[in-house]
Amino acid sequence: xxxxxxxxxxxxxxxxxxxxxxxxxxxxxxxxxxxxxxxxxxxxxxxxxxxxxxxxxxxxxxxxxxxxxxxxxxxxxxxxxxxxxxxxxxxxxxxxxxxxxxxxxxxxxxxxxxxxxxxxxxxxxxxxxxxxxxxxxxxxxxxxxxxxxxxxxxxxxxxxxxxxxxxxxxxxxxxxxxxxxxxxxxxxxxxxxxxxxxxxxxxxxxxxxxxxxxxxxxxxxxxxxxxxxxxxxxxxxxxxxxxxxxxxxxxxxxxxxxxxxxxxxxxxxxxxxxxxxxxxxxxxxxxxxxxxxxxxxxxxxxxxxxxxxxxxxxxxxxxxxxxxxxxxxxxxxxxxxxxxxxxxxxxxxxxxxxxxxxxxxxxxxxxxxxxxxxxxxxxxxxxxxxxxxxxxxxxxxxxxxxxxxxxxxxxxxxxxxxxxxxxxxxxxxxxxxxxxxxxxxxxxxxxxxxxxxxxxxxxxxxxxxxxxxxxxxxxxxxxxxxxxxxxxxxxxxxxxxxxxxxxxxxxxxxxxxxxxxxxxxxxxxxxxxxxxxxxxxxxxxxxxxxxxxxxxxxxxxxxxxxxxxxxxxxxxxxxxxxxxxxxxxxxxxxxxxxxxxxxxxxxxxxxxxxxxxxxxxxxxxxxxxxxxxxxxxxxxxxxxxxxxxxxxxxxxxxxxxxxxxxxxxxxxxxxxxxxxxxxxxxxxxxxxxxxxxxxxxxxxxxxxxxxxxxxxxxxxxxxxxxxxxxxxxxxxxxxxxxxxxxxxxxxxxxxxxxxxxxxxxxxxxxxxxxxxxxxxxxxxxxxxxxxxxxxxxxxxxxxxxxxxxxxxxxxxxxxxxxxx
Numbered sequence: 001x002x003x004x005x006x007x008x009x010x011x012x013x014x015x016x017x018x019x020x021x022x023x024x025x026x027x028x029x030x031x032x033x034x035x036x037x038x039x040x041x042x043x044x045x046x047x048x049x050x051x052x053x054x055x056x057x058x059x060x061x062x063x064x065x066x067x068x069x070x071x072x073x074x075x076x077x078x079x080x081x082x083x084x085x086x087x088x089x090x091x092x093x094x095x096x097x098x099x100x101x102x103x104x105x106x107x108x109x110x111x112x113x114x115x116x117x118x119x120x121x122x123x124x125x126x127x128x129x130x131x132x133x134x135x136x137x138x139x140x141x142x143x144x145x146x147x148x149x150x151x152x153x154x155x156x157x158x159x160x161x162x163x164x165x166x167x168x169x170x171x172x173x174x175x176x177x178x179x180x181x182x183x184x185x186x187x188x189x190x191x192x193x194x195x196x197x198x199x200x201x202x203x204x205x206x207x208x209x210x211x212x213x214x215x216x217x218x219x220x221x222x223x224x225x226x227x228x229x230x231x232x233x234x235x236x237x238x239x240x241x242x243x244x245x246x247x248x249x250x251x252x253x254x255x256x257x258x259x260x261x262x263x264x265x266x267x268x269x270x271x272x273x274x275x276x277x278x279x280x281x282x283x284x285x286x287x288x289x290x291x292x293x294x295x296x297x298x299x300x301x302x303x304x305x306x307x308x309x310x311x312x313x314x315x316x317x318x319x320x321x322x323x324x325x326x327x328x329x330x331x332x333x334x335x336x337x338x339x340x341x342x343x344x345x346x347x348x349x350x351x352x353x354x355x356x357x358x359x360x361x362x363x364x365x366x367x368x369x370x371x372x373x374x375x376x377x378x379x380x381x382x383x384x385x386x387x388x389x390x391x392x393x394x395x396x397x398x399x400x401x402x403x404x405x406x407x408x409x410x411x412x413x414x415x416x417x418x419x420x421x422x423x424x425x426x427x428x429x430x431x432x433x434x435x436x437x438x439x440x441x442x443x444x445x446x447x448x449x450x451x452x453x454x455x456x457x458x459x460x461x462x463x464x465x466x467x468x469x470x471x472x473x474x475x476x477x478x479x480x481x482x483x484x485x486x487x488x489x490x491x492x493x494x495x496x497x498x499x500x501x502x503x504x505x506x507x508x509x510x511x512x513x514x515x516x517x518x519x520x521x522x523x524x525x526x527x528x529x530x531x532x533x534x535x536x537x538x539x540x541x542x543x544x545x546x547x548x549x550x551x552x553x554x555x556x557x558x559x560x561x562x563x564x565x566x567x568x569x570x571x572x573x574x575x576x577x578x579x580x581x582x583x584x585x586x587x588x589x590x591x592x593x594x595x596x597x598x599x600x601x602x603x604x605x606x607x608x609x610x611x612x613x614x615x616x617x618x619x620x621x622x623x624x625x626x627x628x629x630x631x632x633x634x635x636x637x638x639x640x641x642x643x644x645x646x647x648x649x650x651x652x653x654x655x656x657x658x659x660x661x662x663x664x665x666x667x668x669x670x671x672x673x674x675x676x677x678x679x680x681x682x683x684x685x686x687x688x689x690x691x692x693x694x695x696x697x698x699x700x701x702x703x704x705x706x707x708x709x710x711x712x713x714x715x716x717x718x719x720x721x722x723x724x725x726x727x728x729x730x731x732x733x734x735x736x737x738x739x740x741x742x743x744x745x746x747x748x749x750x751x752x753x754x755x756x757x758x759x760x761x762x763x764x765x766x767x768x769x770x771x772x773x774x775x776x777x778x779x780x781x782x783x784x785x786x787x788x789x790x791x792x793x794x795x796x797x798x799x800x801x802x803x804x805x806x807x808x809x810x811x812x813x814x815x816x817x818x819x820x
Contacts, residue, residue, distance in 0.1 A: 068116065142170070264289070294329065363375055612633050647683060
């Protein structure tokens with residue numbers, strides 16, 4: 001009986017597995033707030049942010065119904081959340097589904113309809129929303145895991161915007177151990193996700209303290225051997241010389257090799273200005289700049305990683321320089337005598353790198369002398385991860401853990417392989433995990449005895465994520481290896497400063513959380529619908545309260561978050577004491593006043609079909625935000641956008657347009673020719689300024705191309721200033737076609753092999769200075785390709801559009817001996 005009394009109490013709820021979740025007061029308090037407001041939950045790694053989201057999800061599904069959606073930035077993290085939810089929730093496993101790019105769009109659309117809980121990567125949900133495959137209307141709880149990513153154009157921002165607009169009863173939870181480096185960054189995350197409350201728990205809180213242990217960071221200084229320093233100094237000499245050339249161009253102010261990335265970015269911007277002004281020095285300088293960046297990467301590898309890593313890097317550079325179409329920067333790099341000497345020294349270095357030696361010693365201490373069981377080694381470089389795994393495997397049972405993307409000379413890991421390695425590590429089947437940054441964010445690897453940073457991390461967020469892998473159930477150790485007098489040292493101090501700043505900001509934010517609403521902009525206040533205590537006369541109209549002093553809750557519609565009781569059913573009577581009481585009857589009035597955005601009924605919307613590859617731009621997203629337009633994403637073989645059964649549109653930036661005239665796999669004439677075969681109204685949109693100032697193409701050549709598209713291919717060529725104007729134009733075209741002309745959208749363009757005539761035209765037009773129009777003229781005059789090839793200069797000039805110069809050029813190409 002006494003033993004039973006010692007077991008920690010569990011959380012009980014109709015949708016939770018009995019005795020599965022330990023009752024922790026701090027989690028209940030966080031869930032109490034998150035169940036009633038759009039909330040940012042800040043909790044140290046390893047203390048159960050996912051459990052907080054699970055508690056809110058269980059309550060919403062039980063009391064409100066609908067669906068729950070959880071988003072996480074990586075596939076392994078999505079799968080991990082799905083496994084946890086399936087264990088914890090009394091919901092059939094088949095109703096808890098995983099959406100990643102590995103699941104086809106059609107399958108996702110069908111699975112969405114039957115699912116109760118969806119775990120997904122944000123890019124997949126973004127694509128499905130833009131493509132109108134799913135609706136967020138019935139989603140009653142959405143969780144953004146690792147929500148500090150919600151900045152810039154990250155998919156979280158679009159999804160949050162659509163959720164607040166489309167959901168009948170929205171509730172948002174954002175989760176992060178490290179939401180941002182300062183209050184401004186945290187507020188940006190809140191604004192982008194529509195969060196109204198911030199709940200911060202630190203390891204200093206009494207409720208949290210019993211579940212954490214101190215994790216002190218040790219740093220080990222490493223002296224580089226003389227041979228390694230010689231390699232580095234030789235490469236730095238080449239960098240100094242290249243910077244001298246940029247200084248002569250007026251874009252570099254110093255020739256010191258340790259230029260900051262900010263300075264290098266500034267140089268690149270100055271060079272781009274020269275290029276935009278059609279100055280040839282800009283192209284030369286840009287090539288030198290590219291070489292400097294390659295050299296700096298080699299220096300970083302030899303300083304902070306290992307000689308083995310820089311050898312692999314040099315091998316890739318040699319292969320690139322030998323490949324067809326190799327850049328001048330790559331060719332110049334591997335041919336420089338000083339670089340070649342550095343390569344030779346690296347290849348002949350036969351000593352054990354001091355970082356390798358120190359790593360092996362620390363692991364021997366932890367796993368041998370101290371009786372530890374698990375160690376994680378983090379490194380920035382995949383090359384180092386692979387080489388280090390091979391080295392450590394000679395003494396320990398070690399495995400690598402890297403991302404999925406393949407790199408030249410380096411194979412990635414599939415999602416299945418990643419999952420197998422993590423399962424084996426959790427199960428104690430091996431003792432050392434050597435990982436790149438893919439394991440930093442949120443992956444539930446077990447508590448470990450040592451986290452070893454192979455190099456310092458200059459970003460506080462990532463450093464905090466890594467340290468969170470240790471010190472959960474028992475005291476752990478964090479060690480950072482730092483090569484003396486290298487970038488390691490600079491990164492170390494940057495990381496230390498930023499971490500302290502973030503910790504200070506979180507403490508300040510915790511104290512100022514009650515005032516956060518005042519910091520949010522008016523658009524965030526508009527997300528609220530009504531105040532719990534507001535009389536019916538204060539119900540908001542068009543998203544704003546009639547009483548300017550009224551501050552609403554974050555719900556909309558009946559049964560919204562403001563009307564939910566607290567987590568008393570979780571807390572066993574003494575949990576979240578601050579939970580809101582039930583509604584006072586004003587919900588019905590509020591529901592009538594709230595304007596929700598339901599998906600359009602089939603047939604009502606204007607439809608635009610966009611090519612999947614156009615998601616790199618914002619046009620499809622911006623179109624999907626419009627109530628009157630429904631976007632469908634497909635992989636189009638012809639064009640970028642289809643607006644009706646006769647209108648197809650190819651969109652090109654001015655740079656892409658000019659590039660397609662002078663090179664590339666497929667010219668604009670081929671693309672528009674294919675469009676014209678399948679649609680009677682092909683349109684080319686050329687987007688941006690400086691059409692006649694690109695590269696070294698003569699303006700008349702560009703004008704000739706535009707003329708040929710219009711006259712020879714029957715395509716309309718339209719100009720826009722940028723993506724926004726292109727979006728407006730597409731909306732107008734689709735509207736005119738489908739509403740005014742009463743036409744339907746039909747995707748009937750398919751890739752087809754070139755016809756015999758097209759192949760003949762292609763062969764003739766491939767001769768320099770011969771375009772498709774002249775090629776057709778020659779073939780009409782002579783009848784066959786063979787006849788064109790054997791015609792004399794005088795005979796060639798009988799064809800329309802062929803003068804003496806062109807005829808001479810044709811004969812020169814055809815009749816000259818091949819020299820190779």
